[in-house]
Amino acid sequence: MAKTIDIVMPDLGDFENVEIIEVLAKSGDTVEREDGLVTVETDKASMDIPSPENGVIETLTIAVGDTVSTGDVIGSLTMEVGDTVLITPAIATPITGETTVLASAEDAPSKPAGKQTLVVPDLGDFDDVEVIDVYIAAGDKVEIEDSLVTLETDKAAMDVPAVVAGTIESVLVKVGDRVAAGSSLGIIDAVAGAVPPKAEETVVEKVVPATAAQPAPQPSATEVPKTLPAIDEAGFSKAHASPSVRKLARELGVNLAKVIGKGAKSRILHDDVKSFVKAILTGHSGIPGGSGLPEVPSIDFSKFGEIDVQPLTRIQKISGPRLQASWINLPHVTQHDLADITQLEAKRQELKGPAKERGISLTPLAFIMKACVTALVEFPKVNSSLSDDGENLIYKKYCHIGFAADTPQGLVVPVIRDVDKKDVYEIATELGELSALARDGKLKLAQLQGAGFTISSLGGIGGTAFTPIVNAPEVAILGVSRSSMQPTWNGSEFEPRLMLPLSFSYDHRVIDGAQAARFTTLLGKALGDVNALLKAIP
Amino acid sequence: MAGGESFDDTQVMTPGEIDAAVTGISPGEATHSAQVVVLGSGPGGYTAAFRAADLGLDVVLVERWPVLGGVCLNVGCIPSKALLHAAKVIDDAAAMADHGVTFGSPVIDGDKLRDWKNEVVGKLTGGLAMMAKQRKVRVVTGEAKFESPNRLRLDNGETVDFRNCIIAAGSESMMLPGLPDDPRIVDSTGALELTPIPKKMLVVGGGIIGLEMACVYSALGTDVSVVELTDTLMPGTDPDLLRPFLNIIKPRYEAIMVSTRVTGMRATVPSIEVSFEGDKAPSVGVYDRVLVAVGRRANGGTLDADKAGVMVDERGIIAVDKQMRTNVPHIYAIGDLAGGPMLAHKATHEAKVAAEVIAGEKSYFDARAIPSVAYTDPEVAWVGLTEIEAKAENIEYEKVKIPWAASGRAISLGRSEGFTKLLFDKKTNRVLGGAIVGPSAGDLISEICLAVEMGADASDISLTIHPHPTLSETVAFASEAFEGTLTDLYMPKKR
Numbered sequence A: 001m002a003k004t005i006d007i008v009m010p011d012l013g014d015f016e017n018v019e020i021i022e023v024l025a026k027s028g029d030t031v032e033r034e035d036g037l038v039t040v041e042t043d044k045a046s047m048d049i050p051s052p053e054n055g056v057i058e059t060l061t062i063a064v065g066d067t068v069s070t071g072d073v074i075g076s077l078t079m080e081v082g083d084t085v086l087i088t089p090a091i092a093t094p095i096t097g098e099t100t101v102l103a104s105a106e107d108a109p110s111k112p113a114g115k116q117t118l119v120v121p122d123l124g125d126f127d128d129v130e131v132i133d134v135y136i137a138a139g140d141k142v143e144i145e146d147s148l149v150t151l152e153t154d155k156a157a158m159d160v161p162a163v164v165a166g167t168i169e170s171v172l173v174k175v176g177d178r179v180a181a182g183s184s185l186g187i188i189d190a191v192a193g194a195v196p197p198k199a200e201e202t203v204v205e206k207v208v209p210a211t212a213a214q215p216a217p218q219p220s221a222t223e224v225p226k227t228l229p230a231i232d233e234a235g236f237s238k239a240h241a242s243p244s245v246r247k248l249a250r251e252l253g254v255n256l257a258k259v260i261g262k263g264a265k266s267r268i269l270h271d272d273v274k275s276f277v278k279a280i281l282t283g284h285s286g287i288p289g290g291s292g293l294p295e296v297p298s299i300d301f302s303k304f305g306e307i308d309v310q311p312l313t314r315i316q317k318i319s320g321p322r323l324q325a326s327w328i329n330l331p332h333v334t335q336h337d338l339a340d341i342t343q344l345e346a347k348r349q350e351l352k353g354p355a356k357e358r359g360i361s362l363t364p365l366a367f368i369m370k371a372c373v374t375a376l377v378e379f380p381k382v383n384s385s386l387s388d389d390g391e392n393l394i395y396k397k398y399c400h401i402g403f404a405a406d407t408p409q410g411l412v413v414p415v416i417r418d419v420d421k422k423d424v425y426e427i428a429t430e431l432g433e434l435s436a437l438a439r440d441g442k443l444k445l446a447q448l449q450g451a452g453f454t455i456s457s458l459g460g461i462g463g464t465a466f467t468p469i470v471n472a473p474e475v476a477i478l479g480v481s482r483s484s485m486q487p488t489w490n491g492s493e494f495e496p497r498l499m500l501p502l503s504f505s506y507d508h509r510v511i512d513g514a515q516a517a518r519f520t521t522l523l524g525k526a527l528g529d530v531n532a533l534l535k536a537i538p
Numbered sequence B: 001m002a003g004g005e006s007f008d009d010t011q012v013m014t015p016g017e018i019d020a021a022v023t024g025i026s027p028g029e030a031t032h033s034a035q036v037v038v039l040g041s042g043p044g045g046y047t048a049a050f051r052a053a054d055l056g057l058d059v060v061l062v063e064r065w066p067v068l069g070g071v072c073l074n075v076g077c078i079p080s081k082a083l084l085h086a087a088k089v090i091d092d093a094a095a096m097a098d099h100g101v102t103f104g105s106p107v108i109d110g111d112k113l114r115d116w117k118n119e120v121v122g123k124l125t126g127g128l129a130m131m132a133k134q135r136k137v138r139v140v141t142g143e144a145k146f147e148s149p150n151r152l153r154l155d156n157g158e159t160v161d162f163r164n165c166i167i168a169a170g171s172e173s174m175m176l177p178g179l180p181d182d183p184r185i186v187d188s189t190g191a192l193e194l195t196p197i198p199k200k201m202l203v204v205g206g207g208i209i210g211l212e213m214a215c216v217y218s219a220l221g222t223d224v225s226v227v228e229l230t231d232t233l234m235p236g237t238d239p240d241l242l243r244p245f246l247n248i249i250k251p252r253y254e255a256i257m258v259s260t261r262v263t264g265m266r267a268t269v270p271s272i273e274v275s276f277e278g279d280k281a282p283s284v285g286v287y288d289r290v291l292v293a294v295g296r297r298a299n300g301g302t303l304d305a306d307k308a309g310v311m312v313d314e315r316g317i318i319a320v321d322k323q324m325r326t327n328v329p330h331i332y333a334i335g336d337l338a339g340g341p342m343l344a345h346k347a348t349h350e351a352k353v354a355a356e357v358i359a360g361e362k363s364y365f366d367a368r369a370i371p372s373v374a375y376t377d378p379e380v381a382w383v384g385l386t387e388i389e390a391k392a393e394n395i396e397y398e399k400v401k402i403p404w405a406a407s408g409r410a411i412s413l414g415r416s417e418g419f420t421k422l423l424f425d426k427k428t429n430r431v432l433g434g435a436i437v438g439p440s441a442g443d444l445i446s447e448i449c450l451a452v453e454m455g456a457d458a459s460d461i462s463l464t465i466h467p468h469p470t471l472s473e474t475v476a477f478a479s480e481a482f483e484g485t486l487t488d489l490y491m492p493k494k495r
C-alpha cells in the first residue's frame, strides 16, 4: 500500500530562514530514511536534511538559493506503508521485550496492550537534558499525545508526548533529573488498539453546537499552553508592586523580581514594567532578563565624517549576546603565566617533517591541548560547570576541548572529543580536519557542542597576553599568545629560552586564585615535559 | 486583546460542525453545547459565567437547584447576614437602656422575620436570573456529572457538551457520624430556617459559621451553648482577637466549652441529650435544638470527575494552578472545591481569572491576602499575616495595637471593647497584615487589604487623611503609632 507524505523541514534549533546550498536528490530517486535530501547552511554549520522515510521522491519544490524554516514543506515522498517503520515521537518498549515500534501492519497500526516502558525519544543533538516539568503521576490516565514531561535543552523546552494511551503505573523521573534518548520515564499500562489521533480528531474538536444555525467559533483558548510561563514566583510575590502592575507584568510575562521600581519608595510602576519590556525588545538591556545596566550613549557618527553601515555577520549576531552574557554574569579573573617550550619546540621541529609525510600537521596547539588534559585531570574543577541554580558544581567525567577557530564568517569553536584518549598525532589530525571544515563552513552542529574547556590561540598572530572571555557555562578558558625568545635566569646566568605566554581566564565563583595559579604552573610544567606529552595512548 | 475579537479571527468550523450545519443534527446529539460550561451557580459559578459571557463567550450555567446563587446567596452569607442584622438591632436597642433610651422588650415574630430573610435572598437570586438573561447565559437545571472530558450528563438525562468547563460545585456542610435522624439536629441551612426559635440550643463547632448562628439565636432569646473540639474558638485566629469577643459572649451564653468532644446524641421526646468528654464540660447536656457546624466538605468527589481525567483529592478538593486550571487543561476549578479558604470573595476572584484565561487573557490569581470576617457581635476580621503565622514561619514583624477606647467614635457608639492591630515589616515599614475587632470590623478591614496588596507602608496610611470621627481612623492611628507620631493616645517613646 503506497502513501504519499510531505517532506517537512525538521526542527533546526535556533535557525530560521536558512539557505539551501545544495540539493542532493531529485524526483524519482529512491531514498532511505536518513539519506540527505538537501544541504542547508546555517551560520554555525551546514547540515544535510535527511529523508523522513524510505521511499521514492515524488517532488522537491525547492532549489539552491531558497531559504527555508522549520516546518516548511520542501517536497513529497511516496512510501510503501507495508514496508515502513512508523516513527513516532516517543517510543514505548514493552517490558516483555516485544517491540512497540510499529512495523508492517497492512491496516491501521495498533499498539500492543499491557505494561510498557515510556522512554525518551531521540532528541537529535541533545543527549543530556533536564526534566523541568513532570505531568504524570502514578494512576493518571494518559491519551496519545498527552504531554508526559517537559525537557529543557539549551535551545528550547520540549514536551515528550505519550505514544500509547493507558494508565501510568509508575513515574521514574522527577523535576531536575537529567535524561537522554532512551531513558525510562515511567511505566504505562497501555490500552490496546489506541492509534495516534489525526489532528482533526482530537477530543476538543468533537464538540459541536446544539443548533446548526449558530456554529460555535473555534476558540483560541482550547490551544492554551499546558505550562505557564516560568516566573520566579517567590521573587514575584515579594516585588513592591500594586495589583494592577502585577496584572500587567503577568500579561507581558515579566518577572517582577528583576524590575527596578522607579516610583516612590522604589515601587514598581506600570511604566517601569513597560520600559523593562522595551529594553529587552530593543536589546538595550544587553542580556535577556534585563540587567538594569546604564546604556551606552548613541551617537550619530555621520556628523563627524563619512560612514559605512555593514550588518553584523550571523555568527557575530549569535556570539555577541553569548559573550556579553558571559562577561556580565561571570566574575572573570585572568591569570597570566609563561611556559618554557624550548624543548617542546625543538622536538616538534624534529617530528614535524616525518608527520607531514603522514599528512599530519603537527601544530603547537596539539601539544598545548595534550598538556591541558594533564592539568584538567589534576584540577577537575576547571572542567566543571555551575548548576543553573548556582547550588551545585557539575563535574564532567569526559574531556572534550574546544578551540577557537578564525574563519571568514567569524569565530567558531569546534570541539575535539575525548582528548584524554587521544595521542598528539590523533589530536593534530583532528585539529586539521575540524579547522578545514570550519574554514569551509561545513561543521556539523555536533562538532560544535560538548566542550568542557576551551583554548583560544592567537600564537600564530602575535601579542604577549590577552583576556579571553570564558565560554560560559564552561568555567575557564586558556588564551595562548605568541611565543618568543626571552632571557631567563637559570641561577647563574641568563639563558635564552622560548617562552609561551598563557592567559587563563576563569569564573571566580568556581575557581579561586590559588587554584588558577596552580593550574597554569602545572600546565607550564606539562608543556616542559615533551616526552610525557608524546607518550602514546595505550 | 479582547477575547471576543480573537475568536472572530480564528473562526473555523470543524468537519463535525459543518455536518451539523448541513444536516441540522449534531453527532452525539448533546442536548446543550457551549464554549464554556460552568458547573454550579454559587458566587464562583455565576461570576465565572457572567464574566465569560461579557468576554463574548457562549456560556451554559448548570445548577441542580431551581434558583441561582449557590450556598452564599441561598443558605450562606446573605441570609445569615440578614438575621445577624436583626440580632444587632435587638442588642443595640437593649444596650441603649443604660444610656437613657429604653424600648420595650422585643416581640419576635419568627415567621415574619423568616419571610423578610427569604425576601432578601429572593431579591438577590432573582437579580441573578435576570442578569443571566441579559447576558444570554443559558441556565440549565439539573444535577450534573462528567461523562467524558467534554461532556456532562444531567440527572434528567440531558447532556451538555463543552470546550471548556469551570467546575464551581462548592461544598456541603459536614455532619458528625452516627447522629440520630431528628429534625431538631440541624446544619447551618436548617438553623437559618428559625423553625421554631428554640429555648436551649447547642452549637457544635466553634468556627465562624457556628458562632454567627449562635449570635443570632442568642439575640432572639435562646440560651446558647457552644462546644468546640480544639482549645480555642475560631481556630487559627490570633488569640488576642478573641478576647473582646469572649468578654461579650461569655456572660450571655450558657456555656462555652473548648477542648470538648461530643461523644453522642440521643433524641428523646422533650429534647436532644448530648454527651460530652472534656475537662470543663458536663457529661451530659439537654437541648431542644442542636446545630452541627463542624466544617464543610468540598464537592469535588461527587462529580465523576475521573471520567474527565480531573484529579480530586480525598478531601474532595481539585488542585489548580495560578490560572485555576486543573490537571486537564481545558477544565478549570474555582471556589470552595478548589482549595484554600472557603469564602465567597475568594470564589468570585478565582471565577474571573478562569473566565478570562478561557477567553485568552493572561490572568492569574495573584492576590497576596484573602480577608476573613466573622460577622459576630463584635465582628472579628483579619487579613494578611497573622501573629500565629509570623511566629510559625519566623517572620520578623512589629505589632501596633490601638484600643478603641482611644476612638471617640467607638466610645460614642458605646462600643470601646474592640481594637485595631497592624503588623509591620520592621525593615520596610510595610503593612504585612492586620486585624480589627469591633462593630463593622468586616467593612473596616478593606483598607488593610488594600494596604497589603499595594505594599503600602505606615506613612502611606498615616499621611492619608481619614475622616473624623470614624472607626476607620483607628487604622491611621495604628500607623502613626508605628511611626511614633500618634497624639490621640499616649504611648511610651519607642524611637
Ligand SMILES: Cc1cc2nc3c(=O)[nH]c(=O)nc-3n(C[C@H](O)[C@H](O)[C@H](O)COP(=O)(O)OP(=O)(O)OC[C@H]3O[C@@H](n4cnc5c(N)ncnc54)[C@H](O)[C@@H]3O)c2cc1C
Residues within 6 Å of the ligand: B039, B040, B041, B042, B043, B044, B045, B062, B063, B064, B065, B069, B070, B071, B072, B073, B075, B076, B077, B078, B080, B142, B143, B144, B145, B168, B169, B170, B171, B188, B189, B209, B299, B302, B303, B334, B335, B336, B337, B342, B343, B344, B345, B346, B347, B375
Ligand atoms: C451559613 C454560611 C455562612 C457563610 N457566610 C459567609 C460569609 O459571610 N462570607 C463569605 O465569604 N463566605 C461565607 N460562607 C461561605 C460561602 O457561602 C462559600 O464560600 C461560597 O458559597 C462558595 O462559593 P462556590 O461558588 O464555590 O460554591 P457554592 O456557593 O457552594 O455553590 C455551588 C453550587 O453548585 C451547585 N452544585 C453542586 N453540585 C452540583 C452538580 N453536581 N450539578 C449541578 N449543580 C451542582 C450547588 O447546588 C450550588 O448552587 C458561608 C457559608 C455558610 C454555609
